[in-house]
Amino acid sequence: MKNINCMFTKSWNDLKNHFQEIKNIHLKHLFSIDNNRFEKFSIKFKDEMLIDFSKNRITEETIKKLINLANETKLKDGIQSMFSGDKINKTENRSVLHIALRNRTNYKIIVDNTNIMTEINIVLKKMKDFSKLVINGQWKGYSGKAISDIVNIGIGGSDLGPYMVTEALRPYKNHLNMHYVSNIDGTHLSEVFKKVDPETTLFLIASKTFTTEETMTNANSAKTWMLYYFKNKNFLDKHFIALSSNIENVLKFGINIKNIFPFWEWVGGRFSLWSSVGLSIILSIGFHNFEKFLDGAHAMDNHFYETDFNKNIPVLLALISIWYTNFFRSETEAMLPYDQYMHRLPAYFQQANMESNGKSIDRNGNKILYDTGPIIWGEPGTNGQHAFYQLIHQGTKLIPCDFIAPIISHNKLGKHHLKLISNFLAQTRALAFGQTRDDLMKDLHFLQDTNKDIKKILNFKICQGNQPTNSILIRKITPYNLGSLIALYEHKIFVQGYILNLFSFDQWGVEIGKKLAQNIYSHLNNNSNNEYYDVSTQGLIKFYKFFS
Known part of the structure; x- marks a missing residue:
């Protein structure tokens, strides 16, 4: 991959100048001068998905200049490098595949x-x-009973991805009960123990190295719990499966080699749900549906690889994100799925994006002087409307939002879905166009309220609008369409990182806390002197020991 500092390109300078020209233009004006704006700034994917990015503070000239940035930083070469298996994860000398x-x-x-x-x-x-x-029901537990419960033990991508997908595809679920344990807090695992029967429970231990502290602590506790019931270690084969690349460590744990489902070093943790880490997904929805899930992602891969940048969905969404982060200086992006089944989608992409592009050193090893990864957050609609939308509508922050909704619901309950979509459409319109003083004066219901002094509260009701959104309408949340959606965002993250000259596929910042935790654990466990630490940490340790 080329190591080009985007800040020193001609196109970056052009964007700076263009920003000064466009920064105060309202979306109302952009729509008023162009009746074809929706057609120009929306793309259909496979007649299954519509991506509308017309409610962004962009013009055709903005897109042209952003694509110039992609070209000047040699994005096409970067895409080719990833798809060809080049070792683009340079700090770990790994391919990203x-x-x-x-x-x-x-x-x-x-x-x-x-x-x-x-x-x-x-x-x-x-x-x-x-x-x-x-x-x-042909796989039996130690007492001869069929498996009824699956417990996936992992953390990070080995938990967030499979958990998110099994929840999103719950309408396709079979009779097996799915449980996900990630937190090293014993409460997480203990609560699962209360729900499952050791005779009919299968544990999936998901860890590439089989050394991850949280995962292995939970795995060992699960093994101890199971051995209490069946005493004989030989029965582990009936109840423990390993999803790992470290065969030696798996065997030391006591899992039979036949029960190992490998994956490879070129599979990043936060992109591993497509690998054997997705076994819990398969056990939940069946292999046939998992194949459709893979096919949907592959279709988006082909779109990303083959499509010109001016119609390339992941590229355009990534460029628009860079536009806001580095020129409007927005700090966050909200992901707002209007589908209860997708309630874990924001958390999943919070990790995928922030762990990938939360970097301050570029591919040349130099300190970065521009903004890199945004903070990703969100909740399902309409819950968020009664929580944090107030800040988006009337606060002082610019928060670009992605609204995602299915057209067809899996649950046809009265007018629920019609009302849900009405809110989806209303919020994106309200964020874009706002509510002015003149609008309020025309509101007859407002004027008829004689119990209030209109002049005193008028300013509090004004919404400036001009808040950018992307709208993604999906025909239905099927395995195929969910696969396409996830792959879309994966490629968006890659494009952001590539143009911003980052190594998106390592996560060295995660390691420092792990190492410190091991040292502190040793001190706490052995009750040894803690003068090595700063006075704050010493004080916290002392207070902890007082009650422990």
Whole structure:
């Protein structure tokens, strides 16, 4: 990949000048001067999804200049490098090939002289066969009973991804009960123990290295809990599955080699749900639906790889995000799914984006002087409307928002969905166009309220509007469409990181806290002297020990 400092490109300077020209223009004006604005700034994907980005503070000239930035930083070369299996994760000397996990054709992708597609398809076949046994009741526990509950133990991408997908695709769920444990807080695992029967529970331990502290602490506690009931370690084979690349560590834990579903070093944790880490997804919705999920993502991969930038959905959304973060100096982006099943989508992409692009050192090893990853947050609508939308409408922050909604609901309950979509459409319109003093004066209901002094409260009701949004309407949340949506955002994150000259696929900032925690644990566990630490940490440790 090229290591180009975007700040020193001609296109970046052009964008700075363009920003001065456009920064005070209201969305009302942009819509008033162009009746074709929606057609110019919206794209359909496979007749299943519509992405409307017309309610952004952009013009055709903005998009042109942003695409110039993509071209000047050699984005096309970067995309080619990832899809070709080049080791673009330079600090760990790894390829980045989650795109290969959903490419189930005969196409070759060579990594270290090996066609990884062969290995991928072998593992997929193993997951298919295993899931069939469990779902059909042929896989028995130690007492001869069929499995009824699946407990996925992981953290980060090994938890957030599978959990998010199984929740989003709950309408496709079979009879198996799914549980996800991630937190090292014993409460998380203890609460699951209360719900499951050891005779009919299967544990999936998801850890690439099989050394992750939180995951292995929970895994060992689960093993101890199970051994209390069946005493014989040989029965572990019936109840423990490993999703890992570290065969040696898995065997030391006591899991049979036949129960290992591998994945590879070129699979990043936050992009691992497409790999064997997605076994819980398969056990929840069946392998056939998982194949459709992969196919949807692969379709978006092809769109991203083949489509010109001016019609390329992930590229355009990434460029618009860079536009706000670095020129309007917005600090956050809200992800607002108007679908209760997708309630974990913001949390998943909070990790995917912030762990990928939360960096301050560029690919040249230099300190960065521009803004990189935004803060990602959000909640399902309409809950958020009665919580934080107030700040978006009338606060002092510019917060670009992505609104996501299905057209067809899985649950046709009265007029619920019609009202939900009405709120979806109303909020994006209100954020864009606002409510002026003149609008309020025309509101007859407002004028008829004789119990209030209109002049005193008028200013409090004004909403300036001009708040940017993307609207993503999806025909229905199916496995295929969810796969496409997730892949869209994955590629958006890649484009943001590439143009901003980041290594998006490492996460060294996560390591420092882990190492410190190990040292502190040793002090707490052995009750040793803690003078090594700062006075604040010493004081906290002393207070903890007083009650522990």
